[in-house]
Amino acid sequence: xxxxxxxxxxxxxxxxxxxxxxxxxxxxxxxxxxxxxxxxxxxxxxxxxxxxxxxxxxxxxxxxxxxxxxxxxxxxxxxxxxxxxxxxxxxxxxxxxxxxxxxxxxxxxxxxxxxxxxxxxxxxxxxxxxxxxxxxxxxxxxxxxxxxxxxxxxxxxx
Numbered sequence: 001x002x003x004x005x006x007x008x009x010x011x012x013x014x015x016x017x018x019x020x021x022x023x024x025x026x027x028x029x030x031x032x033x034x035x036x037x038x039x040x041x042x043x044x045x046x047x048x049x050x051x052x053x054x055x056x057x058x059x060x061x062x063x064x065x066x067x068x069x070x071x072x073x074x075x076x077x078x079x080x081x082x083x084x085x086x087x088x089x090x091x092x093x094x095x096x097x098x099x100x101x102x103x104x105x106x107x108x109x110x111x112x113x114x115x116x117x118x119x120x121x122x123x124x125x126x127x128x129x130x131x132x133x134x135x136x137x138x139x140x141x142x143x144x145x146x147x148x149x150x151x152x153x154x155x156x157x158x
Contacts, residue, residue: 008035011041024056029058032058038062042055045136053132053137055132060128062123064157068120069115071115071142072139074134074135076111076112077112078109078131078132079129079130081129082123082127083124084122084125085099087122088117091118
């Protein structure tokens with residue numbers, strides 16, 4: 001497995017054919033433990049400018065995922081291991097839906113979300129590992145964190 005490190009949380013696979021195996025699973029866990037955020041991702045697309053982004057991502061129980069929405073792109077998430085609550089908000093920060101996403105028979109194992117939907121994850125298991133697919137390129141300006149995010153953070157992450 002040939003990997004290029006971008007920073008402590010982001011790595012790119014350099015191999016022409018890639019597999020998510022036990023070695024990669026352990027890589028994600030060990031690197032997430034080294035990060036204060038508890039997060040790490042392996043990108044399977046060539047670079048940030050790629051038209052399709054395919055990533056395997058890990059969040060630990062301590063990871064904070066701020067409420068956000070994507071202005072241009074939809075996203076899909078496929079659970080590999082663990083569980084989390086997916087929160088869907090209205091524009092004022094009220095929770096419209098709370099859905100358990102999980103690798104177990106409880107909850108759902110996959111979602112696809114259209115753009116312009118405020119959402120967040122609250123990690124329930126020690127580690128939550130998932131595949132995320134979205135249209136590239138990733139531009140930070142196309143992801144919006146709402147003005148009520150600090151209120152949400154105080155309420156759920158004390």
